[in-house]
Amino acid sequence: MVTVDDFASPVRPTWCTGCGNFAIWNAVKRALAQVGLAPHQVMLVSGIGCGSKLPDYTHANGYMTLHGRTVPVATGVRLANHGLRVICTHGDGDAYAEGLGHMLHAARRNIGLVDIIQDNRIYGLTKGQYSPTSDRGRVSKTSPWGSFELPVNPIALALAAGATFVARSWSGDLNHLTETIVRALGHRGYALIDVFQPCVTFNRQNSYDYYRPRVYNLQDDPTYDVTDKMAAFAKALEWGDRIPIGVFYQVEDRPAYEEQVPALRAGPLAPRPLEKLTPEQVRRLLEEAM
Amino acid sequence: METPEVTIRIGGEAGMGLESSGVGFSQALVRGGLHVFGLPDYHSRIRGGHNFFTVRIARRPLYSHTEPVHLLLALDQETVRRHIGAVVPGGAVVYDEKDGLPDIPRRPDVQYFPIPLSKRAEETGGSAIMRNTLVFAVAAGLIGFDPTYIESVARDNFARKGQAVVDANLRVIEAGVEASRPFQADFPFRMEAVPGAPRRLLLNGNQAFAMGALAGGCRFVAGYPMTPGSPVLEWMAAHAAEYGVVTIQVEDEIAALCMAIGAGYAGVRAMAPTSGGGFSLMVEALGLAGMTEVPVVVYEAQRPGPSTGLATRTEQGDLLFVLHASQGEFPRIVLAPGTVEQAFEAGWRAFNFAERYQTPVIVLSDHYLATSVRDVAPEDLNFDAVVIDRGELLTEAELENLEGEYKRHRFTESGISPRAIPGHPKAVYASSSDEHDEYGHIEENAENRRRMHEKRMRKLEAARAEMRLPTVYGSDDASLTFVGWGSTYGPLREVVDRLNEQGLRARMLHFTDIWPVPEGVERLLTGETVAVEGNYSGQFANLLRMATGHTVSRRILKWDGRPISPEYILRNTEYGIRNA
Numbered sequence: 005m006v007t008v009d010d011f012a013s014p015v016r017p018t019w020c021t022g023c024g025n026f027a028i029w030n031a032v033k034r035a036l037a038q039v040g041l042a043p044h045q046v047m048l049v050s051g052i053g054c055g056s057k058l059p060d061y062t063h064a065n066g067y068m069t070l071h072g073r074t075v076p077v078a079t080g081v082r083l084a085n086h087g088l089r090v091i092c093t094h095g096d097g098d099a100y101a102e103g104l105g106h107m108l109h110a111a112r113r114n115i116g117l118v119d120i121i122q123d124n125r126i127y128g129l130t131k132g133q134y135s136p137t138s139d140r141g142r143v144s145k146t147s148p149w150g151s152f153e154l155p156v157n158p159i160a161l162a163l164a165a166g167a168t169f170v171a172r173s174w175s176g177d178l179n180h181l182t183e184t185i186v187r188a189l190g191h192r193g194y195a196l197i198d199v200f201q202p203c204v205t206f207n208r209q210n211s212y213d214y215y216r217p218r219v220y221n222l223q224d225d226p227t228y229d230v231t232d233k234m235a236a237f238a239k240a241l242e243w244g245d246r247i248p249i250g251v252f253y254q255v256e257d258r259p260a261y262e263e264q265v266p267a268l269r270a271g272p273l274a275p276r277p278l279e280k281l282t283p284e285q286v287r288r289l290l291e292e293a294m
Numbered sequence: 295m296e297t298p299e300v301t302i303r304i305g306g307e308a309g310m311g312l313e314s315s316g317v318g319f320s321q322a323l324v325r326g327g328l329h330v331f332g333l334p335d336y337h338s339r340i341r342g343g344h345n346f347f348t349v350r351i352a353r354r355p356l357y358s359h360t361e362p363v364h365l366l367l368a369l370d371q372e373t374v375r376r377h378i379g380a381v382v383p384g385g386a387v388v389y390d391e392k393d394g395l396p397d398i399p400r401r402p403d404v405q406y407f408p409i410p411l412s413k414r415a416e417e418t419g420g421s422a423i424m425r426n427t428l429v430f431a432v433a434a435g436l437i438g439f440d441p442t443y444i445e446s447v448a449r450d451n452f453a454r455k456g457q458a459v460v461d462a463n464l465r466v467i468e469a470g471v472e473a474s475r476p477f478q479a480d481f482p483f484r485m486e487a488v489p490g491a492p493r494r495l496l497l498n499g500n501q502a503f504a505m506g507a508l509a510g511g512c513r514f515v516a517g518y519p520m521t522p523g524s525p526v527l528e529w530m531a532a533h534a535a536e537y538g539v540v541t542i543q544v545e546d547e548i549a550a551l552c553m554a555i556g557a558g559y560a561g562v563r564a565m566a567p568t569s570g571g572g573f574s575l576m577v578e579a580l581g582l583a584g585m586t587e588v589p590v591v592v593y594e595a596q597r598p599g600p601s602t603g604l605a606t607r608t609e610q611g612d613l614l615f616v617l618h619a620s621q622g623e624f625p626r627i628v629l630a631p632g633t634v635e636q637a638f639e640a641g642w643r644a645f646n647f648a649e650r651y652q653t654p655v656i657v658l659s660d661h662y663l664a665t666s667v668r669d670v671a672p673e674d675l676n677f678d679a680v681v682i683d684r685g686e687l688l689t690e691a692e693l694e695n696l697e698g699e700y701k702r703h704r705f706t707e708s709g710i711s712p713r714a715i716p717g718h719p720k721a722v723y724a725s726s727s728d729e730h731d732e733y734g735h736i737e738e739n740a741e742n743r744r745r746m747h748e749k750r751m752r753k754l755e756a757a758r759a760e761m762r763l764p765t766v767y768g769s770d771d772a773s774l775t776f777v778g779w780g781s782t783y784g785p786l787r788e789v790v791d792r793l794n795e796q797g798l799r800a801r802m803l804h805f806t807d808i809w810p811v812p813e814g815v816e817r818l819l820t821g822e823t824v825a826v827e828g829n830y831s832g833q834f835a836n837l838l839r840m841a842t843g844h845t846v847s848r849r850i851l852k853w854d855g856r857p858i859s860p861e862y863i864l865r866n867t868e869y870g871i872r873n874a
Binding site: 059066080270285290294 | 324325493494495496497501505508509511513514516533534535537538539540542544545546548549550552553554555556557558559560561562563564578579582586672675677680682684715716717718719721722723724725726727728734735736
């Protein structure tokens with residue numbers, strides 16, 4: 005049986021006390037234990053940023069890559085070995101600034117990744133610049149007049165791009181976060197989970213106290229239909245005093261990208277023995293060019 | 295009169311299907327036992343402009359195009375205007391009777407054959423568009439080449455379009471040969487088929503490289519369309535289902551190399567084919583592969599830059615760029631094949647180097663090598679010599695016997711750390727693009743940094759010992775040495791042959807293994823040395839000076855986007871384009 009302790013690493017997190025990343029880290033480990041995925045059966049892919057150090061603190065296969073390039077690297081891993089459950093953990097700068105294009109393409113590709121965005125709505129590791137999810141007017145060292153841009157809406161973007169699983173959770177509710185990740189791990193295609201992750205050092209506005217009275221769980225309403233895309237869009241636009249969390253949208257009728265690739269029908273690629281072409285294969289190749 | 299060689303050039307607008315029919319005609323010539331070198335020349339546009347395809351034909355193996363043209367097939371008047379100067383005395387121009395040649399002064403030493411190309415194509419094939427097929431049949435008639443070989447190619451190429459299309463093509467071929475009859479006696483250059491000659495292949499560099507990569511175990515290809523590198527992705531996609539290869543067209547070249555790195559990390563031989571512009575986007579990811587010691591191959595088919603440059607033309611301007619691309623220092627290996635055979639070999643060698651040294655390998659090609667077609671014998675693509683050497687990859691049994699926590703980046707004397715493919719319970723690890731310790735954990739300690747950086751860089755020294763010295767071709771006691779790399783192999787070889795036939799003592803040193811510069815190169819750089827390169831500055835000559843201290847005597851350079859011909863080298867051999 006897989007337990008949370010199986011994922012214990014000797015490396016201690018360098019996150020600030022109270023950082024929302026601790027909850028995400030714990031939720032990932034709890035979710036993996038709950039679904040019975042052992043450390044060698046998963047691959048945690050991250051980019052660069054405070055949250056992207058998560059694989060370093062977790063005993064599991066992992067790869068800490070480039071800022072913004074988490075998703076394409078993870079896609080390569082998944083296509084090379086879809087026997088591994090590939091989970092991305094990266095921040096809002098990584099996912100929605102440098103990596104936004106990749107996110108949209110991963111969504112339309114429906115590649116089998118669980119994409120967890122540690123969305124603290126600020127740049128932490130570079131000490132406090134405004135991020136793509138910062139509210140308009142955010143004053144920071146690089147936006148002394150308040151930022152002029154609107155924040156991106158990752159939920160609406162993912163829906164528009166054709167994502168088959170779109171969810172939001174937050175670091176103040178470990179159980180909800182764990183449940184959401186568990187549910188995403190059961191999804192066959194691309195699963196986006198945007199996680200509100202309070203940054204206690206550089207973002208005093210979007211704190212635990214800010215989110216707690218505002219968030220409500222979509223799944224508390226038994227009439228909410230997760231397969232209704234228009235309803236999901238409507239909820240994606242809801243913002244302000246009440247902010248929905250939970251699964252906005254989930255459909256299982258679209259095959260994952262890797263399910264459609266002819267070369268992968270025989271199973272994952274990486275474990276297959278690599279051998280020279282047979283004389284018959286060589287003959288066919290030569291024949292083509294004659 | 296049987297001649298040693300014949301060059302036929304067809305010219306017209308984009309959209310007339312010159313390249314595909316030119317390659318088809320070349321294929322027919324090869325089936326007819328002849329040797330060919332076919333060179334497309336086209337604009338970066340879908341319609342209009344001026345495109346041409348040149349095929350050089352001989353009864354001995356050819357390695358290069360040359361400048362003189364014996365037969366010019368003009369599908370428009372522009373072709374005559376542009377290429378009449380290349381036609382040899384006694385040569386001929388075939389043009390469409392319908393268009394005539396009203397405004398073009400005629401050369402008295404060249405013959406002009408008016409033939410109703412459009413009319414006959416329409417009458418026999420049902421469409422004037424088929425006049426490219428018709429005019430090649432005219433050419434076959436003029437040189438005395440048996441048209442049944444053209445028919446056999448038409449049958450194969452059009453079979454999937456149905457018997458009606460095949461029949462139309464056969465009628466057009468017959469009409470073309472018929473139309474050539476009144477002129478056959480006047481055309482002096484003959485090149486008859488060699489019945490019963492052993493079968494040979496017709497390939498361009500892209501195809502040969504892709505075939506070598508497949509033979510070498512490449513099982514993952516990610517790319518974004520860009521001339522002239524993306525035909526490698528297309529070739530692989532066409533063979534993906536049959537040979538178990540994952541191919542994916544991605545959103546940009548950043549994603550292409552990142553995906554290939556992800557696949558390489560997961561244990562699959564992976565590559566990203568591209569051109570210089572795409573490689574520019576891959577630069578940061580290249581460093582990721584270097585830092586995290588991931589085997590990956592990049593195929594970079596150069597075209598003239600900077601920026602968009604000349605999209606459909608050739609240059610060797612990216613050498614020092616690929617050598618230095620990405621921040622910081624890390625080992626990389628650069629190969630630059632010069633022929634179809636070498637491109638095939640580079641295909642599988644690249645993957646062995648990538649896995650043995652756990653680092654990125656770049657194969658530098660260019661438009662000239664990538665797109666020009668040449669015939670080779672089946673045994674010239676040496677599948678038997680292909681080796682799949684995965685280097686220090688831990689076996690299942692070795693993984694089972696691992697004691698303690700697995701160290702992905704273990705300090706070793708060679709710098710190579712035994713690699714585990716992720717997925718085994720005894721070898722769970724996470725590597726990082728941050729500087730890391732032996733386990734892969736992020737580590738800023740100075741001593742660790744010093745040792746880890748040295749460990750990575752040491753791999754380059756081991757690799758250097760494996761790099762091949764240049765091919766030496768020509769006179770044993772040469773007084774003149776040409777130095778080239780990559781696609782200049784063919785033109786250089788032709789130059790050396792011609793000079794030695796004239797009694798001069800010339801040789802060439804042709805490099806395919808560029809970086810790390812092979813050991814012992816200095817010994818070969820003797821006498822008068824002339825660097826020949828398709829770029830402005832002589833990048834390889836500069837690299838050689840950096841690596842060996844040798845300064846070449848002269849440089850023959852070219853940067854107009856057109857391939858270097860043997861004649862260009864010969865014209866400039868005495869003085870060079872630039873002195874070193």
